[in-house]
Amino acid sequence: MLDSIFHIWYTIVIIMKSSKNLIEQLRSLPHFSKKTIHQLGRQLGLKNVSVDTYISRFLRRKEIIQLKKGLYVAADFFNKNRGDISYSFYLANILRTPSYVSSWTALQYYNLTTESIYTITSITPKVTRTYKTKAGTFAYQSVKKELFSDFSLAKGTPTSPTGKFDFFIASPPKALFDLLYFKTHQFRGVRSKDINVLIEELRIDIEEMNRKDRASFYAMIKKYLNHE
Numbered sequence: 001m002l003d004s005i006f007h008i009w010y011t012i013v014i015i016m017k018s019s020k021n022l023i024e025q026l027r028s029l030p031h032f033s034k035k036t037i038h039q040l041g042r043q044l045g046l047k048n049v050s051v052d053t054y055i056s057r058f059l060r061r062k063e064i065i066q067l068k069k070g071l072y073v074a075a076d077f078f079n080k081n082r083g084d085i086s087y088s089f090y091l092a093n094i095l096r097t098p099s100y101v102s103s104w105t106a107l108q109y110y111n112l113t114t115e116s117i118y119t120i121t122s123i124t125p126k127v128t129r130t131y132k133t134k135a136g137t138f139a140y141q142s143v144k145k146e147l148f149s150d151f152s153l154a155k156g157t158p159t160s161p162t163g164k165f166d167f168f169i170a171s172p173p174k175a176l177f178d179l180l181y182f183k184t185h186q187f188r189g190v191r192s193k194d195i196n197v198l199i200e201e202l203r204i205d206i207e208e209m210n211r212k213d214r215a216s217f218y219a220m221i222k223k224y225l226n227h228e
Helices: 002-026 034-043 048-060 075-081 085-095 103-109 172-183 192-201 211-227
Strands: 064-068 071-074 119-124 129-133 136-142 151-154 167-170
Touching: 002 034, 002 048, 002 071, 034 048, 034 071, 048 064, 064 075, 064 085, 064 129, 071 075, 071 085, 085 103, 085 119, 085 136, 085 167, 103 119, 103 167, 103 172, 167 172, 172 192, 172 211, 192 211
Parallel strands: 119 136
Antiparallel strands: 064 071, 129 136, 151 167
16 A cells, blocks of 8 residues: 555656656747657657646646747746847747748837837748737738848847847838838839828838938839839
8 A cells, every 4th residue: 555655656756857857948948849848858758648748737837838839938938038029029930930020010120110019020931820829929921932032130149239039030121111012912003103102101210211221122112013
């Protein structure tokens, strides 16, 4: 009888220890997939079926947040970094690959609009999709491959005013181009002389762009309208 009780107690202790070790390792990661959790579990001597049980338990206890099927972030890591906009942009890049942050979100980042933006909008050559998660709402707009361009990697550092995480983001002119592209249903019926009126209606402060970026924006518009 005592042996049976001891065995049950020992099993519970091992399970609790394994669970604690696993979640501790996950808390240090900016994001992780189910595959990563299984790999960490195997290092702890756990079978995949046991790890799957832990995943369900972590979700139930709100120790991890599901971004989409098979992709997660530890709640502790997210809460510590939720005030860093670069982390949200980093997650946007990870959630749907390839993609880059653009449109209203990028324009706000560049201080070209005073509109309050709550959805992180990105551009992707994949199909249009929106993910509503506990980490935020991430919208992805689809473009042809030839328009999936004019973005760059913003490098994050611990002391950077833009944040410590790396993320891909549109250039200021491309962010504005992408916004107008979808607002006008791919510039349907739009003429060159209509562009400034549209920008004014959307309350975009294009004068805050430097001269080179403004010239680049109008060149993008001209090229697209002439091509179409």
